[in-house]
Amino acid sequence: MAPPFRAGVDARLGVANAAGGVHGRKVTYAARDDQSASAVNFTSARELLTTDQVFGMIEASAEASGSSAFLHDSGIPVVGIAMDPTWASNDNMFSFTNIMAKNSTVSVWGDFVATQGGRRALILKRTASAASNILATKFASSLQAAGVGVVGNSEISPLMLVPAVLGEEIKAIKADTIIFAMDTESAYRIVAAARLAGAEIRVALVPPDGYDPRALHDWGSAISGTFSYVPITPFEVSAPVYRGFFNAMASYAPQLKPPNQAYAVEGWIAADMYLRGLAIAGTCPTRAGFISGLRSVQAYDAEGLLPTSLNISTSVGEIIPCLHFVQVAPDGTHFTQVTPTPLCGRRLATDD
Structure with missing residues (x-):
């Protein structure tokens, strides 16, 4: 993932972990670079599951279609930035940026x-x-x-x-x-x-x-x-949530200069959505519980960081x-x- 996006993820997870994590567990991650290549996207996803044994994915890649079928068939929750139509056709994939969907x-x-x-x-x-x-x-x-x-x-x-x-x-x-x-x-x-x-x-x-x-x-x-x-x-909007965002960026991702980069905010939101899914899945989370729980959310706006509230329960196949x-x-x-x-x-x- 690009440095600004990863910085946003680090900041949001840093805030969550400082507050005790999710149900008392800290959230960590392993990362791979798919080099904007579909084949590498697939092998990277497989390695993250088999070698690193991750629970789910936060993804920001134009080649997500390389692993989307594999991750869907494996029941893996995926949250991130939608850069191709595959995000709109898989119910295990969650995005707030989908601008491409088949037939619409x-x-x-x-x-x-x-x-x-x-x-x-x-x-x-x-x-x-x-x-x-x-x-x-x-x-x-x-x-x-x-x-x-x-x-x-x-x-x-x-x-x-x-x-x-x-x-x-x-x-x-x-x-x-x-x-x-x-x-x-x-x-x-x-x-x-x-x-x-x-x-x-x-x-x-x-x-x-x-x-x-x-x-x-x-x-x-x-x-x-x-x-x-x-x-x-x-x-430019005076949103109170940005005060928390900038404070978190200074504490957990100080390397990103300047911090007011849209890609960093998108990383923050992707991590926030992932944390939301973990929280809903409960104290002993399962991947199926994450997917069904997050898919039941009818109003999500990342505390004001999204233009309008997103109905995740009906967002499969829809363009924002x-x-x-x-x-x-x-x-x-x-x-x-x-x-x-x-x-x-x-x-x-x-x-x-």
Whole structure:
């Protein structure tokens, strides 16, 4: 798992263990890096079960499908960030970030682009990435449902990317919106190049990991006005729970600088959800008890860190309908919250 995500996990478990653990037992973990490879994801999961004898999994991988069938058939509870559709089709997998599910999407992205004046959208996705291709399809359906035209749905290889050339192409097709189903670093390079080429971009929408103070340091005003959609409550909201989060990060994950990184919050929430499942499973927990117990929760908001309350009992196969949107300030030094409350879309059927 990425360092910010792991730091969030460490902080949440640190708080729990300092308070006596779960039913008097401290919670520890073993970790593996699947190197973003499906085969390694499978062998890593198998090693964690057979060698480390873990009870369950906290996962943040784009290759979760590598082990999902194995973990489902083995009855292993899995909590984490949903980066591919497998999270929506397995009842042992729990996520608060699911934006990909078979045969459905939500209107929230298209609704947002339309309210910002976007009319001609170019979707850019990573070449040879099934997850990126699926997400791009969801974006297209969402945009079209909001009356936003899709003028292109193109594959990009980060290794072969020539931003200046792509910037000129974006200008030529008169796209006023770019929505990215690919890595944020490439997205910011493309946004900067399109602007230098003179493209009139109303909406540039990058993935949640674009909401990162390190990006402001690296890019500054070159990415001013860029939007990110985020499945968490923004730091700009005065949420009391963030006081506890920052105190915990300082105590149990001081190495992460700065601590106000969305991925760290997602790690915290994943660990919190895992702890919730353990607590429900009781003093002598079983994996089946964890899964059925956590699956019975009808209202979960991570003490205000999620945009809206999540009904875990009905979340299998569903995309989260509500997101926050943040924007890079004109001077590129900070983020601003676009709306005071999360934007919630309607669910849409898709043919995929």
